[in-house]
Structures are given as C-alpha cells and as structure tokens.
Amino acid sequence: MKRFSVLVNCTLLLTLMVIALGAYTRLTDAGLGCPDWPGCYGKFHAPVLDHHIAAAQAQFPHLEVDPYKARNEMLHRYIAGLLGLAIAAIFFGSYYLKQYRLLATGLLLLVIFQAALGMWTVTLNLLPLIVLAHLLGGFALLCLLALLRAEIYWRQQQVIATATTSSNTRATEPALSAGLGFGYVVLLVLIAQITLGGWTSTNYAAAVCSQLPFCEAGWQERFSLSLVFHLPLGHETYEYGVLPYEARMSIHVLHRIGAICTLLVFGAFLIWSWRRARGVFMRRLVVAMAILLLVQVMLGLINIVMLVPLWNAVAHNLVAALLLMLLLVFLRQMQLRKIQLRQIATNPTPVTAPVITQVAPGKTIVN
Incomplete structure (x- = not known):
C-alpha cells in the first residue's frame, strides 16, 4: 500500500506538470509544432539538428519547420505518455490491492480518451472545441487523482483511529x-x-x-x-x-x-x-x-x-x-x-x- 500511495503522489505531480506543459505549448503557439501524431515530422523526436530540420522540410515542403515549437510539442507528448503509463500502473495496482478500483478504472478510461483528444487536436488543426475538451480532460485527471489520494489518506487515518479512539x-x-x-x-x-x-x-x-x-x-x-x-x-x-x-x-x-x-x-x-x-x-x-x-x-x-x-x-x-x-x-x-x-x-x-x-x-x- 505504501508503494501504491507513492505512485499516486508521483502521478499527481506528473499531472500538474502535464497541465503546465500543455498550457505552455498552447501559449507558445506550438500546438501544431508537429503536424503529425504521435511522431513529429515522421520521427519520434523533434527536428533540432540541421540535417533533421532539412529532412523534415523536405518531407513537409508546404510547412515551415520550427524546431522550438516542435520541441515544446514533443516534450509535452513525452511527459503525457509517461503519465499514461503511471495511470496504467495505478489501474493494475488497484486490482492487485482490491481497492480503489472504480477510481482507477475511471482514470484509465479518461487518460485513453485524453490521448485520442491529443491526436484530434493535431489532426483537426486546433479545432477550439477539441482543444477545450483536451484542457478540461487534463483538469479532470488531476481531480480524480486528488480524490484517489484523499481516499487513501482517509483510509489510512481510519485505520489509525480504529486502534486509538473510543467507540x-x-x-x-x-x-x-x-x-x-x-x-x-x-x-x-x-x-x-x-x-x-x-x-x-x-x-x-x-x-x-x-x-x-x-x-x-x-x-x-x-x-x-x-x-x-x-x-x-x-x-x-x-x-x-x-x-x-x-x-x-x-x-x-x-x-x-x-x-x-x-x-x-x-x-x-x-x-x-x-x-x-x-x-x-x-x-x-x-x-x-x-x-x-x-x-x-x-x-x-x-x-x-x-x-x-x-x-x-x-x-x-x-x-x-x-x-x-x-x-x-x-x-x-x-x-x-x-x-x-x-x-x-x-x-x-x-x-x-x-x-x-x-x-x-x-x-x-x-x-
């Protein structure tokens, strides 16, 4: 249970980081820094070096390759992918512990939907309704994780109280x-x-x-x-x-x-x-x-x-x-x-x- 609690804490912090990076990506106009998904100009890294930029420009001649925006977008995707793995670990951990299964299942379904929204954000060229849904989905992930963390804390305190308080x-x-x-x-x-x-x-x-x-x-x-x-x-x-x-x-x-x-x-x-x-x-x-x-x-x-x-x-x-x-x-x-x-x-x-x-x-x- 202690390891599960640490995992939830780390995932909560990771979600805050993803929300901040998502806002930073949007505010630096880097939402289309990579015109494809899940990679970036056909690669799984941003085109930073000169020969990478030249190859990306040749592959997408109608676009202006901006390494700064591409780097911002891919950093957001990397951390979001890590968040998805952490939530998957929470899901399997909850079933192993036979506790918090409902919240963990909700988290897993929501993060899968978030990945789809991330893809549609790019493929639909920043359609405002999709971008807004992606933002709200990130907030919902944070809230569910906070409720899960609170439930763990309250249950731990209940165990302490059972042994130390009167009837x-x-x-x-x-x-x-x-x-x-x-x-x-x-x-x-x-x-x-x-x-x-x-x-x-x-x-x-x-x-x-x-x-x-x-x-x-x-x-x-x-x-x-x-x-x-x-x-x-x-x-x-x-x-x-x-x-x-x-x-x-x-x-x-x-x-x-x-x-x-x-x-x-x-x-x-x-x-x-x-x-x-x-x-x-x-x-x-x-x-x-x-x-x-x-x-x-x-x-x-x-x-x-x-x-x-x-x-x-x-x-x-x-x-x-x-x-x-x-x-x-x-x-x-x-x-x-x-x-x-x-x-x-x-x-x-x-x-x-x-x-x-x-x-x-x-x-x-x-x-």
Missing part, C-alpha cells in the same frame, strides 16, 4: 455538512468559469481587451452572446484563431464577468465554511482555497495589464486546476460527514467513517 466517536461539524448544496453550486460556477477561460484561450481572445474593468469603450454595442457560443467550423486550420474581433471581444468580456461572479460566489462560500468549520484539516483547506483564489485574481489582472505574459498565463492555468482540485476534495469531505450524520441518525450504534477532524496541530481524530 463513542461521532460525526462533527453538522453545520458545515449542511452546506453541501452551496458547495455544489460553487463547483458548477468554477467549472463554468474554467470552461470560459479555456474557450478564451483556444479562440486566441486572451489579449483582445486591455482596459479595465471589462474592455475598451464601446464594447457594450459590440457584445453578443450568440457570437460567444458560435462554433467555428469548416476551416482548414484554426491556428491563431478564425473568429472576428466582435466574437473574440464578447468571449473575453464574458470571461471577465464570469471571473467577478466566481470571486463573489466562491468568496462567500469560503467565508461561510470558515465560520462553520471547527477542525484544523478543513480550515486549512479553506485557507488554501482562499489564497489560491486571491492569487488567481492577481494573475488575471496581470494578464490584462501586461497583455498575457507567458509564464503568468501558465500560472493562471495551473492555479485554476489547483482551485478545482482542492474544492472537490473539500466537498468530498463534506459529503462523508453528511453520510456519517445520516447513519448516526438512523443507527444508534457507533459508526466509523473516514472523516478527519484535527483538534490541534499534530493531533488527529478520525470520525
């Missing part, structure tokens, strides 16, 4: 558990905002507006919701975007409006949770999410003022993934508490569930 253990923080519906609303708002952010990026609309709070003067007359959700189809390539200015501006403005709504709703949920959480574990999660939310706002403002600097944009993408991951872990813990409360209400006998309450630093009680 009178009861669920705690019923007031916090009652806010699960509020949490689901926040989750939907955050997913919608992440989707809008991905749609903004895949349609090359991130740098369209440089004025605060929404866009340059006159944006209200040009804003159109129908243009926001228009699917650009039938183009030979979607590199550098195909939508007109009005459509990109509308997408960008809606993403900013969504950012304000997300800040208000998420912030209200964090304040509500802080007032009701008693355990150190849950409070630390609230603080971590609050810090990430503020950092995300700062990164968004820097993107606007400095016209989307590369590393800031990558960080903006990564922090969004971390926010979603922590929120899902937090909601899962709330769900476990609610289930335990329901069991206690219907069954007078003591119930042990993997619910963590830290009453003081270094002292953990699992209820």
Whole structure:
C-alpha cells in the first residue's frame, strides 16, 4: 500500500506538470509544432539538428519547420505518455490491492480518451472545441487523482483511529455538512468559469481587451452572446484563431464577468465554511482555497495589464486546476460527514467513517 500511495503522489505531480506543459505549448503557439501524431515530422523526436530540420522540410515542403515549437510539442507528448503509463500502473495496482478500483478504472478510461483528444487536436488543426475538451480532460485527471489520494489518506487515518479512539466517536461539524448544496453550486460556477477561460484561450481572445474593468469603450454595442457560443467550423486550420474581433471581444468580456461572479460566489462560500468549520484539516483547506483564489485574481489582472505574459498565463492555468482540485476534495469531505450524520441518525450504534477532524496541530481524530 505504501508503494501504491507513492505512485499516486508521483502521478499527481506528473499531472500538474502535464497541465503546465500543455498550457505552455498552447501559449507558445506550438500546438501544431508537429503536424503529425504521435511522431513529429515522421520521427519520434523533434527536428533540432540541421540535417533533421532539412529532412523534415523536405518531407513537409508546404510547412515551415520550427524546431522550438516542435520541441515544446514533443516534450509535452513525452511527459503525457509517461503519465499514461503511471495511470496504467495505478489501474493494475488497484486490482492487485482490491481497492480503489472504480477510481482507477475511471482514470484509465479518461487518460485513453485524453490521448485520442491529443491526436484530434493535431489532426483537426486546433479545432477550439477539441482543444477545450483536451484542457478540461487534463483538469479532470488531476481531480480524480486528488480524490484517489484523499481516499487513501482517509483510509489510512481510519485505520489509525480504529486502534486509538473510543467507540463513542461521532460525526462533527453538522453545520458545515449542511452546506453541501452551496458547495455544489460553487463547483458548477468554477467549472463554468474554467470552461470560459479555456474557450478564451483556444479562440486566441486572451489579449483582445486591455482596459479595465471589462474592455475598451464601446464594447457594450459590440457584445453578443450568440457570437460567444458560435462554433467555428469548416476551416482548414484554426491556428491563431478564425473568429472576428466582435466574437473574440464578447468571449473575453464574458470571461471577465464570469471571473467577478466566481470571486463573489466562491468568496462567500469560503467565508461561510470558515465560520462553520471547527477542525484544523478543513480550515486549512479553506485557507488554501482562499489564497489560491486571491492569487488567481492577481494573475488575471496581470494578464490584462501586461497583455498575457507567458509564464503568468501558465500560472493562471495551473492555479485554476489547483482551485478545482482542492474544492472537490473539500466537498468530498463534506459529503462523508453528511453520510456519517445520516447513519448516526438512523443507527444508534457507533459508526466509523473516514472523516478527519484535527483538534490541534499534530493531533488527529478520525470520525
């Protein structure tokens, strides 16, 4: 079990790396750095040396070979391939241990679908809908891995608690558990905002507006919701975007409006949770999410003022993934508490569930 836990930890870090590399590849316009898949100009390495570049140019005379973009794209593919192998190892490990099979199976199916989306991203020449699905798939992988890691941790703590706590253990923080519906609303708002952010990026609309709070003067007359959700189809390539200015501006403005709504709703949920959480574990999660939310706002403002600097944009993408991951872990813990409360209400006998309450630093009680 210890080796399986280490494998999950390493895979979680690897997923974060793939998400960051995916954003870096997209933001450096390297999504078509290799025009074929899974190789690159017919090879399984980027054309870096002069004779490799010449051979690639001869094989694809209608394209301009860019070694820098090709290297970025292939690095992303190498790490993504390694991630796929790690998730396959998790899948087989879960069946060997006879635990966590459902999550492991979901991870394996999702990473296979991610590979297909990676292929379609290239073969369909950066079709925005496919690129967006690929981005969201990466976020989903991270969240499933985080839930798996949390389940392992909670089960380990439950084993410790079984040996060290009395039979009178009861669920705690019923007031916090009652806010699960509020949490689901926040989750939907955050997913919608992440989707809008991905749609903004895949349609090359991130740098369209440089004025605060929404866009340059006159944006209200040009804003159109129908243009926001228009699917650009039938183009030979979607590199550098195909939508007109009005459509990109509308997408960008809606993403900013969504950012304000997300800040208000998420912030209200964090304040509500802080007032009701008693355990150190849950409070630390609230603080971590609050810090990430503020950092995300700062990164968004820097993107606007400095016209989307590369590393800031990558960080903006990564922090969004971390926010979603922590929120899902937090909601899962709330769900476990609610289930335990329901069991206690219907069954007078003591119930042990993997619910963590830290009453003081270094002292953990699992209820």
